[in-house]
Amino acid sequence: MLAETLGYILDERHEKGREEGLRLGALASLLKLVEMKFGAIADTDKDRLSQLNHEQITHALSRILTATTLADLF
Incomplete structure (x- = not known):
C-alpha cells in the first residue's frame, strides 16, 4: 500500500x-x-512572457510569423 502511494506520488x-x-x-x-523578430526584449516583456502557461506559449508561437507587434502574440 505504501509502495503504491509512493509510486503514485x-x-x-x-x-x-x-x-x-x-x-x-x-x-x-x-x-x-520574439528577439529575432522584434529585437531586444524589455525585462517587463520577458517577465510577462515567462508567466504564460504552455497552452498560451503554444498560441503565441503559432502567431509569431504574422505578428506585427508583441501585443499580437497575446
Missing part, C-alpha cells in the same frame, strides 16, 4: 516535471523568436 511529480520542462523549452523558443 513519484509518477505525479515526474509528470509535472516533464510538463514544466516542455513549457520552459517552448518558452525559450518563443523568447528567441
Whole structure:
C-alpha cells in the first residue's frame, strides 16, 4: 500500500516535471523568436512572457510569423 502511494506520488511529480520542462523549452523558443523578430526584449516583456502557461506559449508561437507587434502574440 505504501509502495503504491509512493509510486503514485513519484509518477505525479515526474509528470509535472516533464510538463514544466516542455513549457520552459517552448518558452525559450518563443523568447528567441520574439528577439529575432522584434529585437531586444524589455525585462517587463520577458517577465510577462515567462508567466504564460504552455497552452498560451503554444498560441503565441503559432502567431509569431504574422505578428506585427508583441501585443499580437497575446
